Amino acid sequence: MHDFPAGRLAVWATAWLSGRTSYDEALDALTGAHAHLVAGMPGNPEAAPLGTALAALRGLGERRLRLVLPVPGDVRGLPAVPGLAPAGLEAGQAAVGDRVVLVPRPGPEVVAWTAFPLDGAAPAPPVEGTLRAASGALDLAVGDAARTLAGLDLARWHPEVPALLADLARPKPAPGLPADHDPLALSVLGRAQRLAAVLDLATSDAPGGAVNRVQASARDAALRPLSDAVRDAVVAAYNAIPR
Structure with missing residues (x-):
């Protein structure tokens, strides 16, 4: 349990979507020294830079993302979407919104994200406590x-x-x-x-x-x-x- 790119995405995307920070500041904080590519976003299934996906969140009507840390036997917080639970368990983390879920796969130079559109699936209840x-x-x-x-x-x-x-x-x-x-x-x-x-x-x-x-x-x-x-x-x- 070391690095949480899904946590950083959740916190910075939420800060941007709620107007608490600028797009540029959020993107700079998220990317760092790595390249980030996101595949599977609604309307843009091909791999695209994280900045494109970040901007798309607002167009999708997202208001915030939440970090979920699934483990075997406990995938609470992950919506019931085909393929999401196995991907989330493999990564050990996911950034969950109301319209889309993003799961990272960190590499030495590139963080590859897979987007899972919810397509009307009911959002999972938040799992975080106080x-x-x-x-x-x-x-x-x-x-x-x-x-x-x-x-x-x-x-x-x-x-x-x-x-x-x-x-x-x-x-x-x-x-x-x-x-x-x-x-x-x-x-x-x-x-x-x-x-x-x-x-x-x-x-x-x-x-x-x-x-x-x-x-x-x-x-x-x-x-x-x-x-x-x-x-x-x-x-x-x-x-x-x-x-």
């Missing part, structure tokens, strides 16, 4: 995971993880979001991104990082609530709308 609830859930999950992991006798536990967990007390807002984005959302996203790094380290040796299967199972059980809390926090932070 920022305060997401922040509280992160606190609880971190505490539970840290206590459980400290009690496990892991043969190859990463010594940097406790320092990363302790570093969460220092506020480090996530960069690269609109200037008027909710400060709490910036803080929650920053914490979630650092916790995602903790999860990567904690699971990088699985299953050989534990002394035995019982300990590996205990570790995975300890990390599962933290992984869920990080996912929920990322979604809530990217989908927050300034008051």
Whole structure:
């Protein structure tokens, strides 16, 4: 759980569609050093630059996009459109609107997006909770995971993880979001991104990082609530709308 191009698209497209930022600022923030091509947009099925697709969103009547992070067994937030769920699960993310859903496939030089027109399909209900609830859930999950992991006798536990967990007390807002984005959302996203790094380290040796299967199972059980809390926090932070 590292990079969320669908989250950036959701937050910046929403900021532009709602008049909170300019088209040029949104496009600059979205593209960065990569080329972006979008295939399958309504009325323009051929691959086109992201800027063309961004402009088309307003013509389609979109008012906002939302980030969805589907995982096996939980594709809530994805409309029931043929082919969308498998693509969303493969990418692990999607930017969902009322008229179209965009799924990224990042590459070393090009981010290739596939658009799934909804064509009258009922939009899926939003899945994000409140920022305060997401922040509280992160606190609880971190505490539970840290206590459980400290009690496990892991043969190859990463010594940097406790320092990363302790570093969460220092506020480090996530960069690269609109200037008027909710400060709490910036803080929650920053914490979630650092916790995602903790999860990567904690699971990088699985299953050989534990002394035995019982300990590996205990570790995975300890990390599962933290992984869920990080996912929920990322979604809530990217989908927050300034008051």
